Amino acid sequence: MIETPTPADPAEPEPTARRRGRPPRAESADTRDRILTVAREEFSERGYEKTSVRGIAKAAGVDSALVHHYFGTKEQVFEAAISVSFSAALHAPEAVAAGPLDGVGERLTRFVFGVWDNPATRAPLLAVLRSAVNNETAAAVFRRVIATQLLRRIAAQVDLPDAELRAELAAAQIVGTAMMRYVIKLEPLASADLEQIIARIAPVVQHHLTAR
Amino acid sequence: MIETPTPADPAEPEPTARRRGRPPRAESADTRDRILTVAREEFSERGYEKTSVRGIAKAAGVDSALVHHYFGTKEQVFEAAISVSFSAALHAPEAVAAGPLDGVGERLTRFVFGVWDNPATRAPLLAVLRSAVNNETAAAVFRRVIATQLLRRIAAQVDLPDAELRAELAAAQIVGTAMMRYVIKLEPLASADLEQIIARIAPVVQHHLTAR
Incomplete structure (x- = not known):
């Protein structure tokens, strides 16, 4: 459940400076939304088969475990993404x-x-x-x-x-x-x-x- | 317009022994049908994007040029395959x-x-x-x-x-x-x-x- 640092990206600075430990409640909602936005992009661009929880986590700058924590399996991430779409x-x-x-x-x-x-x-x-x-x-x-x-x-x-x-x-x-x-x-x-x-x-x- | 030998496949012997020169008319129809069958399988399994004329030719045991000779571009091979499907x-x-x-x-x-x-x-x-x-x-x-x-x-x-x-x-x-x-x-x-x-x-x- 620990967020890992986002890979350096000059276009987009890291959203928060704090990185260790379970995020506080307000940040939780932001992080969850960010993961969901990234998941929708990944599923949309690559399709269901080629999208992985690991890839979503990486693109969102978090640990895979955090994606599982918020959404569950890849299938459940997809279900959450569909509901938004x-x-x-x-x-x-x-x-x-x-x-x-x-x-x-x-x-x-x-x-x-x-x-x-x-x-x-x-x-x-x-x-x-x-x-x-x-x-x-x-x-x-x-x-x-x-x-x-x-x-x-x-x-x-x-x-x-x-x-x-x-x-x-x-x-x-x-x-x-x-x-x-x-x-x-x-x-x-x-x-x-x-x-x-x-x-x-x-x-x-x-x-x-x-x-x- | 020259057929290349099929790669060794123990399950399926080469359909003909003659290999050089333009195929005679009767063999032409067989070869054309074989290419079309393979093309349908390839498009069906891989989808349009990931199928290539080279891949179809290889799977059919012929030269890419022969696929182009019978059908034209990849798009035209797909059109012929659709019409059969x-x-x-x-x-x-x-x-x-x-x-x-x-x-x-x-x-x-x-x-x-x-x-x-x-x-x-x-x-x-x-x-x-x-x-x-x-x-x-x-x-x-x-x-x-x-x-x-x-x-x-x-x-x-x-x-x-x-x-x-x-x-x-x-x-x-x-x-x-x-x-x-x-x-x-x-x-x-x-x-x-x-x-x-x-x-x-x-x-x-x-x-x-x-x-x-």
């Missing part, structure tokens, strides 16, 4: 809750495409998606996060038989469209006006979630 | 054409999920998808293949305004569902009966393709 998207259940059920398709579609259409919030989603497509363990973590933090919460508000399957099929339409538009960049979809996409997708999302 | 899926336009337009949603959905649900035909699709998600050049090749060989042919049969966009949104629903089911393995979708999935997805595909 998805923080924008994880507000989707609130968008679903923010109005009557007959407008849920448009609210959910508009909300999620708002996240995908913004390059700043799209980049971390793409990084997570890449890791999940490439690695079974990363896929399992991704699955757990979106199931518990996203899909089940949406399903709970729908309150119909098969609500979870409904939420997954609605998500499949949105994620599939996002992949075609932002990753594969198929035309005319990639250049289509966002409002046109929302107008086409929202009724399908509504259908999946609420049709009897 | 997608050969099952590329029959989708025939499934679309094989009946009246009001049954197109079910025919297309049933056909494509038939390809995805079979592990033997799913594996090469997944390998291509991984490369496309990880690499821009691979994504561009993937885009070209599915646009020209799949989506435009389906769109041509729909014969409505925005037919290409319609085909892409229908494909997005199918591909998104396949990803959630076979890659991310979200439950209950991953264990759901295939007929149940088809019953849910087919009306949406029909809607995208033909609703006014």
Whole structure:
């Protein structure tokens, strides 16, 4: 649990002068945040497989033991990193809750495409998606996060038989469209006006979630 | 354009004894097929970025120049490999054409999920998808293949305004569902009966393709 000195880096001076012993509480939060930021960068750049706790620790200027102390295994570091990367998207259940059920398709579609259409919030989603497509363990973590933090919460508000399957099929339409538009960049979809996409997708999302 | 001897491999004797000069026509087709098989394996195992024409040539026991002679650049080898990997899926336009337009949603959905649900035909699709998600050049090749060989042919049969966009949104629903089911393995979708999935997805595909 001892932080090791950061390797000399002229661009970035060491954040603290104290180096030995367990950090005090205020510094703990800073250090934890710093490790999480570095972890997201490492997972994003290298993907799940090639990222190591040792590499994260080194880049954050701390001992590997401190990374394990705050987050646990590499899998758990990845789960914490995903939750931050998805923080924008994880507000989707609130968008679903923010109005009557007959407008849920448009609210959910508009909300999620708002996240995908913004390059700043799209980049971390793409990084997570890449890791999940490439690695079974990363896929399992991704699955757990979106199931518990996203899909089940949406399903709970729908309150119909098969609500979870409904939420997954609605998500499949949105994620599939996002992949075609932002990753594969198929035309005319990639250049289509966002409002046109929302107008086409929202009724399908509504259908999946609420049709009897 | 000269084949080099295969490195000694006790498991697999050299396919031919003749080694010098341009191969005769019958052997050409065999060699071309062998290179393509090896290329698919290499792209599938290593992904687009880490596969090289030199590596493909070595694994196929031929000179790099022969790979270039038959296929062109690495990008063009990948395109040829994709076309083989997608050969099952590329029959989708025939499934679309094989009946009246009001049954197109079910025919297309049933056909494509038939390809995805079979592990033997799913594996090469997944390998291509991984490369496309990880690499821009691979994504561009993937885009070209599915646009020209799949989506435009389906769109041509729909014969409505925005037919290409319609085909892409229908494909997005199918591909998104396949990803959630076979890659991310979200439950209950991953264990759901295939007929149940088809019953849910087919009306949406029909809607995208033909609703006014």
